Structures are given as structure tokens and as C-alpha cells.
Amino acid sequence: MTTKELEIQIRQKKSFLCIGLDVDLHKIPSHLLTFDDPIFEFNKSIIDATHHLCVAYKPNTAFYEAYGIKGWQSLKKTIDYLNEFYPEFYTIADAKRGDIGNTSSMYAKAFFEDLGFDSVTVAPYMGKDSVEPFLAFPDKHTILLALTSNEGAFDFQTKKIDKNELYKQVLETSKTWKNSENLMYVVGATKADYFKEIRKIVPNSFLLVPGVGAQGGKLEDVCEFGLNSQIGLLINSSREIIYASSGKDFAEKAQEQAIRLQLAMEKILS
């Protein structure tokens, strides 16, 4: 999917909400545990209940890998379900991969070809030749970690290299890489103050923004400096939506939370 198509989806749905499918068997309603694939059943219900309210889904691969082969199967079934029944959706594999060139090519193959995601999150620590193999795929996006939503972001990302913080260096440097038009960036909602600075460096890029809700970030704060003429934001919410209830009404309650966020976004977009 191109960013233009993503923008069209956003304007049609009046939503730039991304729902994180971080499914933990200890947190999903217990009645689902009798199914052969509880994770997929959970995801299917969440997707069916929220698809008109959001534009993207983002499974975090850790939550699937933790269950081994069975987890990987749940991930595959989830993305296949999305690609079959909701092909207009933008899909993000939140995998935070990155390795030397030929190895990154294998990861790109895994997420773009084998699983069929539109995008994948990638860590920048290993530099250019660890990211460019992802960027080589046309109409696929590489979402580079810039400034993450966690406390540990202050360990290295905000440390100054010469006069520029590391995350700014990552933004600047990545713009010089081949096919950099296929880049998006992760910027945490918990660091809303930074969006003004970030938009000076990447005014036109889409930013994937985790950390709204459970982690404390505020939607309005992010939008104030994060929005651009193409919208340019995908706001992710995971736990707040998918775990809104641990009862049989989990999908209904997830929908309510998604409506709340969609309405807030509609207000901002108008």
C-alpha cells in the first residue's frame, strides 16, 4: 500500500487509529481458551468489531513467538484473515528487526513476502546496510525506531552526538539511504514535546506513534505538532482497546474504546 492510499483510507474513515494486537493468553477472556487457536479467535473478534474505526492493525511478533510454532501459526492466520477479508487495511509487523545485509533481506522476505505485511518495524543500531534491504521492497514500508515510548529511550536515543541527539541523527542519516521514501518512523506519544523538532527533520513522513493511553501519552499533544498535510500519523493503541474487558463482552468493550479514540480523531481532523 502507498502512503497516498493510506491517506485516502484515513480521510474516508476519519481515523488514523492503529490497533496493536499484542495478545497474551493470560489476559484474554477465559472462554476463548477452549478454542483450538484462542489467539486467532481473539484477534478475529477484535478485528470484526473495530475494522470500521481504524486504518491499521499491528501485531507485535513477540507475543506470537512466545507461543512457538503455534504462535507463529496464529500470526499467519491473523494476517491472512486481514488480507482476505479486509484488504484495504494497512498492516504492520511490529518486529523491531535489523541485522547485517543478507540477513536483513531474509527478515524482509519473512514479513513482506511470506507473511504479506505492508510494513515492518526495524531498529537502526546497525546502520545503513541493515535497513536498506527492507527499503528495497516497492510499496512496502520500513518503520524505523527513532524515539521510542519507554523510559530506556533516555539511555541512548536522547544522548547528544556532536550537537544532535542520537534519534535526530537517526532521522537525518536515514534520509540519505537508498529508497528512503519507503521510510516511516516510530516516535513515542509519551514524548510529545519532541514532535516539533522531529517534524523539522521529517516533515513529510508518516510517524507510527505508540504510547497513547496505557503508557500515558495524550492524543491531542501528539497531534498538535505531529500532523502534516498528508495526516502523517498512525496512533497506536493496544492494551487500552483489546483488554478493555476480560469478559464475554471483550469485543464490544474494545469497540467502545476504539469509538472513543476515533471520535477524538474525527474532531481533530475537522
Place this chain on the structure above:
Amino acid sequence: MTTKELEIQIRQKKSFLCIGLDVDLHKIPSHLLTFDDPIFEFNKSIIDATHHLCVAYKPNTAFYEAYGIKGWQSLKKTIDYLNEFYPEFYTIADAKRGDIGNTSSMYAKAFFEDLGFDSVTVAPYMGKDSVEPFLAFPDKHTILLALTSNEGAFDFQTKKIDKNELYKQVLETSKTWKNSENLMYVVGATKADYFKEIRKIVPNSFLLVPGVGAQGGKLEDVCEFGLNSQIGLLINSSREIIYASSGKDFAEKAQEQAIRLQLAMEKILS
């Protein structure tokens, strides 16, 4: 496995060789492609032919994920085979993971519990709370990327924060994290000049060293400053060993390459 047990293995085998199981279906002997699981068959043959010459095996997860569920099954079969028939081996999941706290816990569960690896490689970009969940597992090691073997290492890792390069900052800072005694570090053999500096910061840690052979790093150069009283090095070789031949003699040729490296290590150790 503890580092003391690893050291004992090294002294017994007179080898600190780690073999990287980065299996690409396009590169393995074609006669294996008729097997139900060619990747596992390949690994099994390599392991059986080289187990007396090395102390560790390191599958890079990208090469398995690229083949989807089937690939993940090959990875599981490989680690199960090692844990069943060669339980004395040190196993490394070269996965380069790292995410916010609760997510890193899921990755740790995936590699330490579900798959049963002794260690996993982790990227430091997201800082303390992305690494400590891995460190919480007793007798398991977290191998943090410090200075990698690729060209892109110069993009950020060697850039100076105040007066210290980023990779040094990573080494220094990581020593303050909880359970830091469970840390090892990735340092590329292609950057042998840096080992002297690195050993000043982490004199006692084990270093996993990729990049010998195909990538151009020299064993002797690395050992000059890398070795410590506990040996403290695991030298990885992947392509040079496992793809020594693409014919039916692939395991025999892999053994020859492994012998060559083991003998060089024996000489250095004496």
C-alpha cells in the same frame, strides 16, 4: 549454562569456535531438497560432523523466519536435536530482538523457555528496560550488540557521545543494569583494532565475535587483545564452514574448515 561451564568446554575441546547455522535453501546441496525438512537435515549433518570441533551453535532466526511456519519448525527441531543429543553445547539464538519491557519478556520467554536456547542476541537502542527482562533469566545470557561487523556500524555505533563512542556508552551503561553479570557482547572481528579499548571497559565478559573469514576479520588479530583469563571469546564462522561445499561432501568439507579453525585456536590457547 554458566560461563564457567562454557570455559570448561572450551578448555576440553581446545576450541572457542561457534558455528553459525544461517541456512539458505538456495545455498545448500540440492540433493537435500528432496527431504521433508531440508534445513533440519542440513543442520543435523553439519552438527554431527563438527560437534567435536566447536563449543557453540548459533542459528540466525532470520533464515528460519523467511520460510514461515516451516522455517520455525526447522529451528525448533534443530535446537531440540542439540539439547537432546549434545546437551553440553552452548546455544545462541541470533535474533537481535529488543522492545519495551513487557514485550521483551515475551521474546525472552520465546527463546529461553519455548525454544530452550542458552542465550539470545539483543539490540541496545531502546535501553535499560528493553534489556533487563532478558537479564532476569538465571543461567541464560543476553548478548548485547556493541560494535557490529558490518559497514553500517560506522553510521551510529562509532559516533561520539560527549567524548565516548556510542558502542562504548552501550558497554558502560549496560554494566549498571540489573543482573548485568548475565551480559555478553557482540563485537565484530572486522574491527579488531577496537578490542583493546573494549577490554578496558568489559575485561571479564564473554564476547561473541562474528566476521571472521567471509567478512574479512582475522582470528589472530581478534585474539591478541580479545582473550582474557576465562578465554572470554566465542568466534563465530558461518558461511565459510557450512557452505564449504555445495556437493554431497558438504559435511566433510565443513568439518575440514572447522578443523582448520580449531587447530588455529588450539595453537593460540597453548
